[in-house]
Amino acid sequence: MEISMEDLSNSFNDDDEKVLIEQFKAVDGIEPPHKKHLDVLLKIFGHKEFRPMQWNIISSIINDRRDNCAIMATGYGKSLCYQFPSVYCGGITIVISPLISLMEDQVLSLTVANIPACLLGTAQTKQKEVIEDIFNNKYSIVYVTPEFCCGEFGKDLLTDIDKKLNIMLVAIDEAHCISSWGHDFRHQYRELSKIRNVLPCVPILAVTATATVRVRDDIISSLQLRDPQILYSGFDRPNLYYSVHLKEHNGIISDLRNTMVRQHGDWVFSGPTIIYCITRKQTENVAELLQREGIECLTYHAGLTVKQRKNVHEKFVRDRVSVIIATIAFGMGIDKPDVRNIVHYGAARDMESYYQEVGRAGRDGQPSQCTIFYSNADLEVLRSLRELNYATEKTKEQKEARTRHFWKYLETTSCRRQFILQHFEDTSNTNLQPVLNCCDNCTKKLKQKVPVEYEEVDSNGLIDLTDYAFTLLSSMNVMGDGLGINTYIKFIRGSRSSKMPTKLQSHPLHGSGNHKGDNWWKCIARILELEAYFSKQTVKKPTYSYCTTYLCEKGKQFLRDITNKSRRAKILVEPPPDLRILLKRKSITYKLTTNNMPYIKTNNVCNIPTEKIPRNKIETDIEDETMKEERMNIYRKLMAKRTKLAFTLDCMPYMIASNEVLMDIATSRPRSIDTLKQLKLNGFTEVKINKFGEEFVQVIRQLCPSAERKSIKDILDEFPFDDTKFTPTIETTYSMFKSGKMLEEIAGERKLTISTVISHLTNCMKLGFPIRLKDLNVSTSVANTIMNVLKHIPLTEEKILSTVQQRCPDEVTFNEIKAVIDYKKVREHIKKYTYDYAEFDPIDEVDKGKTYAATIDSEKSECENVHILQNTDVEIISVDDADDAALSALVDEIETGGYLNSTATNKCVKDTSDDTHQLVNNLEPPLKKQKYGYVGNSCL
């Protein structure tokens, strides 16, 4: 499927292109994208520019047919890299992804954007039809399950497709699944090594968000990539705010409130939220507590049936429920861009999993929070879960090391963002710009005017645990392996319990640690365990299980070093939170100035910014509260409209428009499709604007009175309808008309035909002079008849006059048809610039100040003083008294060119889609419904 270049002309202007060319030259030294690439990008995908890595990849595929292995942070835009080449060049891209649900979502999303895509899987019902359509060249992008493409049938099919249609690219999404070194290894992915042999000449693109160097190398060799371009975007997600808290004793809800906001007196999450728990039971517990607080939420875990899980997943991505309490089973398939909070109630398994799990947050680039609540008991829960899954000794060790490392993340007092980046060996971001909204540790340091100092903590913020470690590890040495950690602690704290052998009670180590409490020693033990000085093992008995402890080689070496004094091993650490609360604070004797705050030199990511760094452009605007509230109100209404549309179309709301697009619409408030198009909102393509734009601008028109209502004359002077001129003869006719003369009189006096006079006045109408259809001798009912015919004929039709005449009753004259067509054309023209006159005769000036024919003025409604102008047949009506006949008279008047003016602007509602054309004012919905059985949604 090739996209026609003709459709794409003029999408991108030359200045934009120049800027981009400079950018690419400067950054990459590669041939920059050409206007035709940018046009496709804008027109089909709705983006003004490629992100640098995207173009690197795309260019190497379409120009050099090269393999690529790309590690791109979540939300960077991997999909564009594989979707663009075949959309631009023709041919087909095969995309392999581990989850069917993920592929289904992507196919739906592409379909909504009119990009032809399909899915091929082994268990598919309409496989034959899909394959037929592929060969009929109906698709640009074909998603395939790994099982399908590695099976015999799949391999033959791919070869055949390549021969007949040309496979442009094979893309392997979530490529880390291919490596057993990764955290999410999948057996079916291993089979993908066959792809190279099946399609030897087709470039392969392997993409993932998480891969260490080792995993990356494994991907490259497994897929037999040839001289691949290796790229990585870095792992930084600057819009994510990381924080970690110890679980408090006041309970789950009290903890979770740290991540919630108050709205109308209730605690709510500020947007779509996933709360991860370690066990299924915990998910149910948390869900129950939240539900008791009135928060609607659902659980998701492996105990649910596939159907139930699918249902929960769908409700979440379709905005029908915004809080999910899940185990890690809720993972990769969540393709929802606007998740605002990821909460881990209990620690994550390791850094890779955590990065993937928080990767679900803020994929739309908007600020989002990632919060962990943990307790030391979580470490034990994770250990027992891990032990259930030991496949080999190697994986056991790998997993333990990973957990230990993650625990360091929990306990670090340095910047968490930097910790994550260092974990992934991300050296691309050593010059990261400081951000305020980085992590809790940075925030604390920023707020802290005078650093808190603790006894035992040195000026670098480190505590020396060498002696404590020696005491505890020596006790293990003395008492031997295989006891629970509490027994060793009791020993060093000098327990005289009967369980403590008498011989040990006289050992010099007995009681040597009594100057510190149990909690202190438990913290020390945990730190030493995380550093692998000793390890634990679960012993399972028929009815219970317990953990025993054994010294590791590192612990033994440490004891030898201390005893021999050969090499004094030192254990210096930043005190983790639970140890910190046990430390005594030093009294402050001096004040530090900002310049010598220790965190400035230790932390290159989080050098403290002197002023707030905006997270998005909206925050930079200085808005007063009312304006902000107004904008949020519009935004909420746009969201509601999007949900409704998504429901009707059975797709995900974000596929229609992203939150960012809705926020931009709420900020810019376009009142017409043309203005909306001019905004060039990211991802909101012309296809989408044509499909959904009208619904959104309607919301704007309904909610936002246009600030300055220009007269029709002003609009037409500024944006002329055509090249009609106010010639002397037209001027003469017009001044005679203004003096009150009938058309016949003017024709008689000027010796012109009536048609000529009408044509003069029609020209006046085109120039913005106040001429009504009635003035052109067109009665209301004739105007209605012609308008109805025009509903089905495009105004651009070549022989529109004769077409309309054929469809109208014989008595309707050519002059009348011409007048109404011109009138409608002028109206449509004006609509491009303002909707103020969209539904009315474009003549307002004459009627200002004329007698109001009807006033709808109800005490019960907010809508007061709504005036219908022009019509003299309708009495003043109050809504309560209005009967159907009176209402329909009003409606008729409006429909046929009457003019409605409301001092309570935009409070009137009319449903133009309804044939009965009911007019109602903005009574509260129940009353409106009760009286008219109708709630309108479009605004005059």
Ligand SMILES: Nc1ncnc2c1ncn2[C@@H]1O[C@H](COP(=O)(O)OP(=O)(O)OP(=O)(O)O)[C@@H](O)[C@H]1O
């Ligand atoms: N060049 C671009 N300009 C602006 N926005 C873009 C661009 N490319 C992609 N995006 C937007 O970025 C968002 C993320 O894109 P995409 O879903 O492809 O990310 P991803 O890298 O696959 O993320 P994940 O790892 O979470 O699946 C989407 O909203 C997409 O429209």
